[in-house]
Amino acid sequence: MAGSDGTFDFCDLVVPGVRELQPYQPGKPIGELAREYGLSESRIVKLASNENPLGPSPKAIEAVRQAVQDAHRYPDGNGHALRSALAERHGITPERILLGNGSNDLLDLVARTFLGSTRQAVYAQHAFAVYPIATRSAGAEGIVAPANGVEHRQPYGHDLAAMTACITPRTRVVFLANPNNPTGTWLAAEELEVFLETVPGDVIVVVDEAYVEYAQGLAGYREVSGWLDRFPNLLITRTFSKAHGLAGLRVGYALCRADIVEFLNRVRHPFNVNSLAQVGATAALADPMHVARTVELNHRERKRLTEDLRRLNLRVLPAAGNFLCVEIGSQAAAVNEALLRDGIIVRPLAGYALPRFLRVSLGTGEENDRFMASLQQIHARGLLEVTA
Structure with a gap:
């Protein structure tokens, strides 16, 4: 079948299962955010892809x-x-x-x-x-x-x-x-x-x-x-x-x-x-000691960040990984945008049928502090809902 411009519509060749799929959306790369918002890569904190903040062994x-x-x-x-x-x-x-x-x-x-x-x-x-x-x-x-x-x-x-x-x-x-x-x-x-x-x-x-x-x-x-x-x-x-x-x-x-x-x-x-x-x-x-240090940092920051978020009256789901799933409320997309403009990358979850939530990877203590400072400024603007 020809498309509107007269060329062949290759959609007809794609198998049905693939035709209906949406591609996987990874966490936004640091370089992409820097280009989009004119930010310096050095001040961007990526907490979107559940990466190890200590890096490799x-x-x-x-x-x-x-x-x-x-x-x-x-x-x-x-x-x-x-x-x-x-x-x-x-x-x-x-x-x-x-x-x-x-x-x-x-x-x-x-x-x-x-x-x-x-x-x-x-x-x-x-x-x-x-x-x-x-x-x-x-x-x-x-x-x-x-x-x-x-x-x-x-x-x-x-x-x-x-x-x-x-x-x-x-x-x-x-x-x-x-x-x-x-x-x-x-x-x-x-x-x-x-x-x-x-x-x-x-x-x-x-x-x-x-x-x-x-x-x-x-x-x-x-x-x-x-x-x-x-x-x-x-x-x-x-x-x-x-x-x-x-x-x-x-x-x-x-x-x-x-x-x-x-x-x-x-x-x-x-x-x-x-x-x-x-x-x-x-x-x-x-x-194994590198993994042990990684897990120790994660457990400490997971507990600390959970407590900090709950002090903002936000609901944090039970967490067993190196990230937190946080209920932000009906303005989750706006909060995500505000974080991006401040150089903080987290993961919106609308694609997972959780539009009120953001997923936040656990970084170093300094990175997590940056995230919380930005979120507290957003809270002062009234974008956060009481969800806890």
């Missing part, structure tokens, strides 16, 4: 610096060194580990391997935006389960009973984030265990643990890699982008059965994890 930086000399060589397509280090860390064989170009790559691999035009995936309302993108681009139907109510102890988080009710004979994948992005809420180990016992064995359950390091020690939380032998249909995704501070290198991994890895490998792009990412991630695993 010095060991990872040095390893990457050395490895770049061999950048003319293709990467190890099997990621032997990194998979071996991860296998030792998790007490499993390397055959049960798959590397990805960030955990997003792994979510897409699962969708392309197990979904299709006659199949369904189930995920929760207010869950990570990549789940519907991966599902629908694979031609499958996405079933959105209602989230917890506003008065629940984990408001807007995953309602596992509702997700169970959404599973049909056509369901082949369930996506769960624990902790969840963007709400920050988490699932107790007991309820997650019951859910896994309930899900049919022919449904792959993806437990996305991108923020696992930050959730340790919270009431009821437990990472689930120890359950891999109990639940053959369990697949866990992890990332080096958050606590390890390697977001720019794009490296993640999946833990699951060896035969599932074998099928995922059939659709995985060759050399999907570059040499620098493999070397940097392997070195990062050898520096």
